[in-house]
Amino acid sequence: MTWKLVVIGAGMASGRMLEHLFEAGFDGHVTLFNAEPRGNYNRLMLSPVLSGEKTYDQIVTHDDAWYAARGVECRFGEAVVRIDRGRKVVVSQRGETPYDVLVIATGSAPFMIPVAGRDLPGVVTYRDLDDTNAMIAASGPGAKAVVIGGGLLGLEAAAGMAARGAEVTVIHLMGHLMERQLDPAAGYLLQRDLEARGIRVHCKGATKAILGKGRVEAVLLEDGTVYDADLVCMAVGIRPEIRIATDARLDIGRGITVDDQMRTSDPSIFALGECVEHDKQLFGLVAPLYDQARVLAATLMGQEAAFRPVQTATKLKVTGVDLFSAGDFAGAPGREDIVFRDPGRGVYKRLVVEDDRLIGAVMYGDTADGAWFFDKIRTGEDVSAIRDTLIFGPAFQGGASADPLAAVAALPPEAEICGCNGVCKGRIVTAIEGGASTLDAVRTATKASASCGTCTGLVEQVMALTLGDGFTANANPPMCKCTDHTHEDVRRLIKAGGLKSIPAVMQELGWKTVGGCASCRPALNYYLLADWPLDYRDDRQSRFVNERNHANIQKDGTYSVVPRMWGGVTTPAELRAIADAADKYAVPMVKVTGGQRIDLLGVRKEDLPAIWSDLNAAGMVSGHAYAKGLRTVKTCVGSEFCRFGTQDSTGLGIKLEKLLWGSWTPAKVKLGVSGCPRNCAEATCKDIGVVCVDSGYQISVAGAAGMDVKETELLVTVATEDEAMEVIAAFTQLYRENARYLHRIYKWVAKVGLDWCRAQIVDPAIRRALYDRFMLSQSIHQADPWAAYAERPVDWQPVADLRLRAAE
Amino acid sequence: MTMIDVAALDDIPRDGARVVRTPQGCIAIFRIADDRVFALDDRCPHKGGPLSEGIVHGAQVTCPLHGMVFDLATGLAQGGDEARVATYAARVESGRVYLDADFMARRSAA
Ligand code: SRM
Ligand SMILES: Cc1cc2nc3c(=O)[nH]c(=O)nc-3n(C[C@H](O)[C@H](O)[C@H](O)COP(=O)(O)OP(=O)(O)OC[C@H]3O[C@@H](n4cnc5c(N)ncnc54)[C@H](O)[C@@H]3O)c2cc1C
Numbered sequence: 054m055t056w057k058l059v060v061i062g063a064g065m066a067s068g069r070m071l072e073h074l075f076e077a078g079f080d081g082h083v084t085l086f087n088a089e090p091r092g093n094y095n096r097l098m099l100s101p102v103l104s105g106e107k108t109y110d111q112i113v114t115h116d117d118a119w120y121a122a123r124g125v126e127c128r129f130g131e132a133v134v135r136i137d138r139g140r141k142v143v144v145s146q147r148g149e150t151p152y153d154v155l156v157i158a159t160g161s162a163p164f165m166i167p168v169a170g171r172d173l174p175g176v177v178t179y180r181d182l183d184d185t186n187a188m189i190a191a192s193g194p195g196a197k198a199v200v201i202g203g204g205l206l207g208l209e210a211a212a213g214m215a216a217r218g219a220e221v222t223v224i225h226l227m228g229h230l231m232e233r234q235l236d237p238a239a240g241y242l243l244q245r246d247l248e249a250r251g252i253r254v255h256c257k258g259a260t261k262a263i264l265g266k267g268r269v270e271a272v273l274l275e276d277g278t279v280y281d282a283d284l285v286c287m288a289v290g291i292r293p294e295i296r297i298a299t300d301a302r303l304d305i306g307r308g309i310t311v312d313d314q315m316r317t318s319d320p321s322i323f324a325l326g327e328c329v330e331h332d333k334q335l336f337g338l339v340a341p342l343y344d345q346a347r348v349l350a351a352t353l354m355g356q357e358a359a360f361r362p363v364q365t366a367t368k369l370k371v372t373g374v375d376l377f378s379a380g381d382f383a384g385a386p387g388r389e390d391i392v393f394r395d396p397g398r399g400v401y402k403r404l405v406v407e408d409d410r411l412i413g414a415v416m417y418g419d420t421a422d423g424a425w426f427f428d429k430i431r432t433g434e435d436v437s438a439i440r441d442t443l444i445f446g447p448a449f450q451g452g453a454s455a456d457p458l459a460a461v462a463a464l465p466p467e468a469e470i471c472g473c474n475g476v477c478k479g480r481i482v483t484a485i486e487g488g489a490s491t492l493d494a495v496r497t498a499t500k501a502s503a504s505c506g507t508c509t510g511l512v513e514q515v516m517a518l519t520l521g522d523g524f525t526a527n528a529n530p531p532m533c534k535c536t537d538h539t540h541e542d543v544r545r546l547i548k549a550g551g552l553k554s555i556p557a558v559m560q561e562l563g564w565k566t567v568g569g570c571a572s573c574r575p576a577l578n579y580y581l582l583a584d585w586p587l588d589y590r591d592d593r594q595s596r597f598v599n600e601r602n603h604a605n606i607q608k609d610g611t612y613s614v615v616p617r618m619w620g621g622v623t624t625p626a627e628l629r630a631i632a633d634a635a636d637k638y639a640v641p642m643v644k645v646t647g648g649q650r651i652d653l654l655g656v657r658k659e660d661l662p663a664i665w666s667d668l669n670a671a672g673m674v675s676g677h678a679y680a681k682g683l684r685t686v687k688t689c690v691g692s693e694f695c696r697f698g699t700q701d702s703t704g705l706g707i708k709l710e711k712l713l714w715g716s717w718t719p720a721k722v723k724l725g726v727s728g729c730p731r732n733c734a735e736a737t738c739k740d741i742g743v744v745c746v747d748s749g750y751q752i753s754v755a756g757a758a759g760m761d762v763k764e765t766e767l768l769v770t771v772a773t774e775d776e777a778m779e780v781i782a783a784f785t786q787l788y789r790e791n792a793r794y795l796h797r798i799y800k801w802v803a804k805v806g807l808d809w810c811r812a813q814i815v816d817p818a819i820r821r822a823l824y825d826r827f828m829l830s831q832s833i834h835q836a837d838p839w840a841a842y843a844e845r846p847v848d849w850q851p852v853a854d855l856r857l858r859a860a861e
Numbered sequence: 862m863t864m865i866d867v868a869a870l871d872d873i874p875r876d877g878a879r880v881v882r883t884p885q886g887c888i889a890i891f892r893i894a895d896d897r898v899f900a901l902d903d904r905c906p907h908k909g910g911p912l913s914e915g916i917v918h919g920a921q922v923t924c925p926l927h928g929m930v931f932d933l934a935t936g937l938a939q940g941g942d943e944a945r946v947a948t949y950a951a952r953v954e955s956g957r958v959y960l961d962a963d964f965m966a967r968r969s970a971a
């Protein structure tokens with residue numbers, strides 16, 4: 054008697070299983086059900102079909118002749134709706150079919166996020182040929198498509214539709230694309246490549262609703278953004294298709310539970326593919342499914358075989374995008390990262406080594422060595438002997454090293470190197486090629502680095518690149534151990550290269566570590582925030598504790614809170630609110646500070662949001678007494694009360710503080726305004742000082758009274774308050790745009806020279822432009838942090854309290 | 862080992878930490894960029910700085926008070942400093958963070 058094998062699902066796994074079975078001489082009768090109205094085809098290749106690189110006919114793996122030759126009874130377009138285990142039959146539209154052995158290979162079903170509008174016509178998933186055809190039909194030139202989900206499938210869908218001329222937007226919930234396979238650096242490169250193909254990428258985007266009357270018209274995000282859409286493809290994940298197995302009361306977890314032989318809890322029923330769970334693990338790539346197919350065929354033929362999941366590697370099938378990810382690439386203790394970045398070629402490689410074994414690899418841009426690394430991961434061989442050169446792959450066992458000049462080499466000729474004089478890389482190269490072989494000669498020929506001088510390092514790098522060995526650049530100390538570049542070079546390269554995120558900077562400038570360190574992260578966060586006020590979003594985790602918590606940490610872990618007291622002037626109502634807050638939160642010390650403010654010292658972290666909202670309610674905002682930003686404007690009483698006062702120094706101090714507060718700067722900025730040269734506000738030892746005189750305002754800068762003590766130097770004298778305000782805002786902006794992180798104004802001026810600063814400020818056009826840029830930045834950053842953070846007080850509490858539990 | 866559910870993973874910012882209060886003092890639960898979690902005493906062995914407030918980079922944290930750097934898994938000070946912070950087992954399951962509870966018993970017995 055020939056035995057009856059029934060297979061539910063004609064997918065990748067069952068197709069391979071049938072091949073092995075017939076090759077091994079199987080002579081039973083096979084009935085093959087498939088919900089799709091077609092037989093086995095190569096599902097992976099739907100992406101090339103979508104992009105137009107292949108046709109459906111080219112991806113069919115088993116045609117009618119193949120089934121006929123093996124006597125397979127095809128029941129395509131017919132879903133099995135029930136399994137009757139007692140009577141050993143499956144039930145489908147056309148009735149019952151008996152089995153001796155049943156194989157469930159139903160794959161997965163795409164997951165839909167439960168948002169309004171998901172049932173509208175025009176919303177598709179990406180799983181089968183019908184989905185693919187729907188996308189092809191909707192993605193001609195001019196069509197607008199939105200893909201929800203920036204994982205493997207979503208991106209293949211996006212690239213495919215873009216290749217057909219559609220305008221595609223990808224909405225991804227996480228901070229970078231394909232976060233399960235890629236780290237932020239590789240995710241950044243991928244996004245850059247997709248954007249270069251005209252695909253818009255919106256990360257950190259949560260879909261709120263799909264809009265449309267009778268048909269999809271747009272997608273609305275939680276942040277209020279709306280993207281028009283003729284078609285929406287939802288590719289947010291898959292779930293094992295286990296409905297019939299659940300109804301048949303087979304053991305299930307997240308998938309149908311199987312043992313090493315692919316047997317379910319019913320000895321006559323087997324399962325394989327994405328619908329199974331083996332040893333608590335699910336499967337979403339074909340490689341392990343092929344192993345399952347081999348094991349199941351052997352089992353059915355009465356041979357011994359056992360399924361052992363192996364590591365799988367991921368590639369994205371988008372023509373022209375080269376990425377590779379395998380193993381466990383998560384950074385973790387005891388693990389070491391080996392990083393290689395070649396900004397010029399857009400290459401990023403990262404290997405993760407643990408206990409002298411390679412355990413993970415992420416690569417972008419150059420994946421030629423992927424297989425070699427993958428092999429090392431699988432075999433777990435000891436790599437300590439070749440560790441130093443491992444990252445260069447099999448070809449380079451001599452060892453190249455990352456090129457510190459690569460970032461500059463990668464810049465296009467039109468990239469601006471000298472910001473002061475607007476000199477681009479191309480002009481410098483032309484000058485060098487025209488015979489300028491020393492820095493002075495280049496300066497004379499192009500004016501590059503002839504003004505503030507902060508781009509000298511970059512000009513020297515351009516020279517080193519152009520002249521080769523004939524030139525040795527002065528090595529300035531790099532920013533930190535993560536990079537070879539100086540602070541000044543990093544600042545210029547951020548602007549020249551239009552870099553707008555921390556991963557972008559780290560990749561394009563060849564960072565040697567994966568995520569930077571406690572010294573470069575805050576600096577980069579500041580540079581990006583200062584240079585791209587409209588585009589860059591502050592990274593709170595890259596900030597030092599005081600700025601992250603908007604209060605100054607004390608030696609015992611409590612904080613000090615200093616409300617702003619404009620120009621050092623307060624009112625009885627404010628004093629009352631401060632006194633009330635001090636009582637309510639049992640503040641151990643209330644102190645008058647050296648900067649004319651009142652300091653509440655010793656506040657507990659969990660009380661911060663509450664004390665803030667109390668002070669906010671009384672009309673007070675944060676004094677930023679913790680910030681690399683504007684601190685205080687110290688004033689004297691001035692002409693309003695003092696018999697010697699020449700101008701309203703108190704009033705000007707208040708105006709200046711209201712103009713400048715909230716601005717982030719490379720280091721702290723303190724101002725003083727004195728009403729006459731007696732200088733009771735000590736203005737001449739501040740970062741910026743104003744001394745009022747009969748004829749107007751003497752503005753001097755670059756004083757110091759901390760670790761160094763230094764008198765200010767006169768910048769300009771102006772006649773009116775308005776001019777004084779414009780000069781001071783413009784000068785602050787000049788400092789914000791050019792100084793290195795943590796350099797106070799006096800240190801920066803010592804580098805670039807007061808004459809250069811003055812030249813910028815006295816030129817009305819430059820001054821106005823600086824002022825306008827300052828105000829643009831203030832339109833974003835002049836916001837009270839306390840108001841925002843007080844809204845979620847729980848974030849400031851411990852997440853759990855286990856003290857009670859222990860008492861039980 | 863008894864594992865207690867102490868938080869949702871999403872309560873802890875990536876590259877950041879939150880604190881769990883225990884009778885023996887606070888424990889900092891760190892979440893690094895790739896969503897792994899680590900639990901350490903929230904007291905720097907140098908002068909008691911709250912490590913939960915440090916800048917997290919890779920699988921290390923820099924103490925906010927005087928800048929000592931610690932490996933999150935071993936608790937060992939890096940870069941030549943001789944010091945160690947106690948570490949506890951912690952893991953993530955289905956979006957929740959679990960912390961080894963036995964340390965409480967061990968500690969009060971010790
Ligand atoms: C509160 C205050 C002392 C006081 O009780 O009066 C104070 C307190 C601190 N100062 Fe100051 N400075 C205070 C006025 C000054 C002054 C005088 C002034 O502002 O008129 C100076 C000299 C001027 C100057 O800024 O250089 C001053 C020069 C410093 C320095 C040295 C800076 C330098 O570049 O040389 C530091 C260290 C630093 O910033 O890196 C510092 C740092 C500190 C820190 C923030 C130390 C820290 O990082 O934890 C102190 C915080 C104590 C706490 O726990 O809250 N403090 N500090 C004063 C607050 C002024 C205000 O109202 O905002
Ligand atoms: C567009 C796309 C690209 C992909 N690219 C890759 C890649 O590059 N690399 C990689 O490794 N993997 C890739 N995958 C994943 C891979 O295709 C799957 O892992 C694989 O197809 C799963 O095989 P399976 O046999 O378990 O399920 P499937 O191939 O999905 O087959 C299951 C079949 O069962 C049918 N079925 C379900 N329920 C019933 C029922 N009750 N009755 C009858 N029939 C039923 C379904 O209609 C379906 O045809 C890709 C997937 C997609 C959609």
Ligand code: SF4
Pocket residue numbers: none
């Ligand atoms: S001088 Fe400033 S930094 Fe030094 S102890 Fe006093 S407040 Fe602290």
Ligand code: FES
Pocket residue numbers: 905906907908909910924925926927928929
């Ligand atoms: S308390 Fe941590 S370094 Fe001093």
